[in-house]
Amino acid sequence: MATPVVKSRPKNLNLLTIRLPLPGIVSIFHRISGALLFLLGIPFLLAMLQGSLANAESFSHWGALLTAPLVKLVLFVLLWSFIHHFCAGIRFLLLDIHVGVKIDAARKSSLWVIVVSLFLTLVAGVMLW
Amino acid sequence: MGHSGKPIPNAGSGGDAVVNRIAVGAHYGLKDWLVQRVSAIVMAVYSVGFAVCVLPRMPYGFDSWRALFAPAWSKIAALLFIAALLVHAWIGVRDIFMDYIKPMGVRLTLQIGVILALLVYGLWAITILWSF
Numbered sequence: 328m329a330t331p332v333v334k335s336r337p338k339n340l341n342l343l344t345i346r347l348p349l350p351g352i353v354s355i356f357h358r359i360s361g362a363l364l365f366l367l368g369i370p371f372l373l374a375m376l377q378g379s380l381a382n383a384e385s386f387s388h389w390g391a392l393l394t395a396p397l398v399k400l401v402l403f404v405l406l407w408s409f410i411h412h413f414c415a416g417i418r419f420l421l422l423d424i425h426v427g428v429k430i431d432a433a434r435k436s437s438l439w440v441i442v443v444s445l446f447l448t449l450v451a452g453v454m455l456w
Numbered sequence: 457m458g459h460s461g462k463p464i465p466n467a468g469s470g471g472d473a474v475v476n477r478i479a480v481g482a483h484y485g486l487k488d489w490l491v492q493r494v495s496a497i498v499m500a501v502y503s504v505g506f507a508v509c510v511l512p513r514m515p516y517g518f519d520s521w522r523a524l525f526a527p528a529w530s531k532i533a534a535l536l537f538i539a540a541l542l543v544h545a546w547i548g549v550r551d552i553f554m555d556y557i558k559p560m561g562v563r564l565t566l567q568i569g570v571i572l573a574l575l576v577y578g579l580w581a582i583t584i585l586w587s588f
Contacts, residue, residue, distance in 0.1 A: 369577055373577060380587075381587075413500065420493060
């Protein structure tokens with residue numbers, strides 16, 4: 328039997344005092360957006376697909392529903408979730424093949440992911456409003 | 457690797473290599489790692505293709521929207537996207553549970569709930585796509 332090494336390093340897991348670096352922010356946003364897409368995104372997507380394809384009445388019914396401000400807000404959050412998850416995912420795939428693993432490049436690409444996803448969400452939002 | 461970092465007591469007596477193998481926690485196993493990436497690429501290709509083909513022709517009426525999903529290849533492509541989505545969601549949600557939900561009973565219950573929900577979503581998607 329191997330005896331487990333008990334590490335007694337000091338730990339700081341106080342979320343209020345931890346300052347997350349940019350790649351860490353992209354990472355936790357990736358997780359949060361993924362959770363949102365699972366909880367709201369998938370049922371919403373399927374409900375919309377069903378409603379829009381079933382018949383002409385339900386098509387226009389769903390079209391009208393999507394103009395409600397609250398529904399639009401949810402749609403925006405989901406849109407950002409999708410776009411951020413997409414962009415951050417591409418970045419993670421590039422890191423997998425060792426593109427941009429150096430700290431400077433990783434910071435820069437994190438900032439790009441955040442900025443580009445917000446920008447694309449804004450563009451899509453203006454188009455949809 | 458186990459995120460808790462705690463070894464399992466009495467985890468068998470099969471030698472050091474086995475004892476230190478803690479098969480819990482996220483990012484364990486090459487297969488899941490690969491499935492997560494392949495499903496991501498499938499979804500990315502479909503999403504970009506959909507955006508390029510569909511968005512420029514907005515807005516759609518009911519007939520033209522329905523015609524978009526009428527061909528068999530279009531239904532199959534959409535189903536492939538949804539299948540990738542469900543598998544991807546399972547691995548992602550499972551990783552989140554493994555990181556934050558420590559009591560085994562709670563975690564297992566949540567995981568079973570997620571699996572059932574994803575199965576329902578999959579069957580729902582099939583009925584939607586092949587109902588017309």
